[in-house]
Amino acid sequence: MTEQLSTTPSADAETVPATMTAIVQRGYGGPEVLHREEIEVPAPDAGQVLLRVAAACLDRGVWHLMAGLPYLVRPMFGMSTPRQPIPGLDVAGTVVALGPGAEGFSVGDRVFGIAAGSFAEYAVATTTSITHLPDGVSFEDAAALPVSGLTAFEAVHTHGGVQPGQRVLVTGASGGVGGYAVQLAAAAGADVTGVASGVKADFVRSLGAGRSIDYGTTDVTDLPDRYDLIVDVNGRLPLGRLVRILTPAGALVIVGGENGGRLTGGIERQFGARLRSAFTRRRLGFFISSETRADLPELARLVETGALRSTATTMRPLAEVRQAIADLTDGRVRGKAVIRVAA
Incomplete structure (x- = not known):
């Protein structure tokens, strides 16, 4: 079953599934709180785009939000359960739909940046938190950057x-x-x-x-x-x-x-x-990182000039997020651990 998202009309708009596979957590704890589930595909609001996620990335921040530690963060992210049940922030993928007033991007654009809930086949991002992917840079390498x-x-x-x-x-x-x-x-x-x-x-x-x-x-x-x-x-x-x-x-x-x-x-x-x-x-x-698009184009420029390279060194499929977190917490990861979402 498929349905057309209700977004700004586009002749190139992609029809997306009604549901998607995502990693979901319904509480705080160790990797055992993470489960693969079939859930509804989100729709972009004003100033947002919907991405078909190719790759996401894992870091200590994901671990902290999974564990709900330190307790000091819970008033911001949810006292007993996370307000955002899908982990992941780093994202690289393709724009498949535009929300009202989403400017600067078109359906089909390859982008990278930040999207809350990126451990899923689709994720919503604001236009201020993504930028275009430089030519020649893979989704996996880009996902390790933002x-x-x-x-x-x-x-x-x-x-x-x-x-x-x-x-x-x-x-x-x-x-x-x-x-x-x-x-x-x-x-x-x-x-x-x-x-x-x-x-x-x-x-x-x-x-x-x-x-x-x-x-x-x-x-x-x-x-x-x-x-x-x-x-x-x-x-x-x-x-x-x-x-x-x-x-x-x-x-x-x-x-x-x-x-x-x-x-x-x-x-x-x-x-x-x-x-x-x-x-x-x-x-x-x-400082607390602003996590906006302001410096993303500069990161992209540095990658294009060769002054900066992605530190993606470990690749795992979405189904192996638990193992990827174990690698991270046990110190086995150099640089960044990438989660491949699309085949």
Whole structure:
């Protein structure tokens, strides 16, 4: 059975199924809360488009929303059950229908960006959260770019203010955000050091880091080096130790945290940095990624010029989302884990 979506008329409009396969969670917990279900295909509202999803991506944010941790996020996303029952934000796919007033895109366009509920065959995205896919870039590579790439861009450029010749330290350098932060800082002409596990050192150097430090054997804060910019991704190092390896006018940008317990998730560390910044020349702080289209075209340009490459290294089909999450939480993923949705 099929039905035509009620959207802005188009001669090229695609007839889509009434239902679709999606990964759905009805509560919080481990991977066991994720189930494949057949549900209704969503219809785009004003300023939105409907995408046939080719690929999505997995990161720590997906895990946090699956687990409902830290508890601090639940008032925003649902106290006992998630308001958005389909996980996934990163998306790459094809526009199949336009909502009223959806400008800048046409049916058939290949796009990538952010769409809530991308672990499904179809997903709705606002026109401000997607952009056109560069020629020659696969859906899988593109799906690994949006959330982590945008976050890294804000950390390195918008908040870090990276400059050529600066010394930059990136912790969590083999992960989603960290891998792009290394590339962006190196492309800006900085001398980059990455902190990651020893088995991922070659991967970190392949992204543009001049040096990779194994956090399992070396505490980077015990070394004599000083940095103009530290991008601390999901860091576990105490704030004071990071500050002491900054140059006198250096900047620390904290991106997330994984060591603050089930209640706060370490957010107090971010606020502590902001408070401490008031009493020093150093710039210490954090941010919440805007997840809009503003920097997506710049990411696309950097990919086209070769200054940035996708860090998609692991591919799994939609049916294997649970296994993909296990790989992520067990530290087996380098860069980004892609979920293939379309065959």
